[in-house]
Amino acid sequence: xxxxxxxxxxxxxxxxxxxxxxxxxxxxxxxxxxxxxxxxxxxxxxxxxxxxxxxxxxxxxxxxxxxxxxxxxxxxxxxxxxxxxxxxxxxxxxxxxxxxxxxxxxx
Amino acid sequence: xxxxxxxxxxxxxxxxxxxxxxxxxxxxxxxxxxxxxxxxxxxxxxxxxxxxxxxxxxxxxxxxxxxxxxxxxxxxxxxxxxxxxxxxxxxxxxxxxxxxxxxxxxxxxxxxxxxxxxxxx
Numbered sequence: 001x002x003x004x005x006x007x008x009x010x011x012x013x014x015x016x017x018x019x020x021x022x023x024x025x026x027x028x029x030x031x032x033x034x035x036x037x038x039x040x041x042x043x044x045x046x047x048x049x050x051x052x053x054x055x056x057x058x059x060x061x062x063x064x065x066x067x068x069x070x071x072x073x074x075x076x077x078x079x080x081x082x083x084x085x086x087x088x089x090x091x092x093x094x095x096x097x098x099x100x101x102x103x104x105x106x107x
Numbered sequence: 108x109x110x111x112x113x114x115x116x117x118x119x120x121x122x123x124x125x126x127x128x129x130x131x132x133x134x135x136x137x138x139x140x141x142x143x144x145x146x147x148x149x150x151x152x153x154x155x156x157x158x159x160x161x162x163x164x165x166x167x168x169x170x171x172x173x174x175x176x177x178x179x180x181x182x183x184x185x186x187x188x189x190x191x192x193x194x195x196x197x198x199x200x201x202x203x204x205x206x207x208x209x210x211x212x213x214x215x216x217x218x219x220x221x222x223x224x225x226x227x228x
Contacts, residue, residue, distance in 0.1 A: 032209075043218035
């Protein structure tokens, strides 16, 4: 199975800050990686797929980059409504695997 | 409106069986890749199973053959039959639609709200 190592597990930032989360795959997954946002008690919401493609309707302050084994997710100008846990997931190989999540809080 | 609604969760004793349903509206379940993902209380996301548009199915290894994914074209509904349930199967179970990707199955773009399964005596 492909292991997804996501860091940090939590972070605290101020409104307007730039927030960066990384995800490392245990083997090459090309660009078959996505990012989800999950708010408490809610289902995950797809933000980015194919490592860098923004899902329709998602604000442009969210972005993703990377390929191979190393990926980055960025929130430019953190907003109060961005408080959530974020997960990366690879779909290059079965079984699909998720990162451990990053809980983002407002400082 | 595109919507997934899961039902069928509840409290079940260890060793018991449960069937989850995911009613789909706004698209045809049999024309899409559909999956189940679960989340234990306070934990992360864990992929469970997928059914391809052609009908092939795949499962997470840890299930060891206890779960079966299926669909009903006439009801436009996805199912997850869960047998020999264990305490560690306690989780919110989400159904999700997957986009198509070069590898076949891509990201999960539509999710239901989930149904809670609690396995306890």
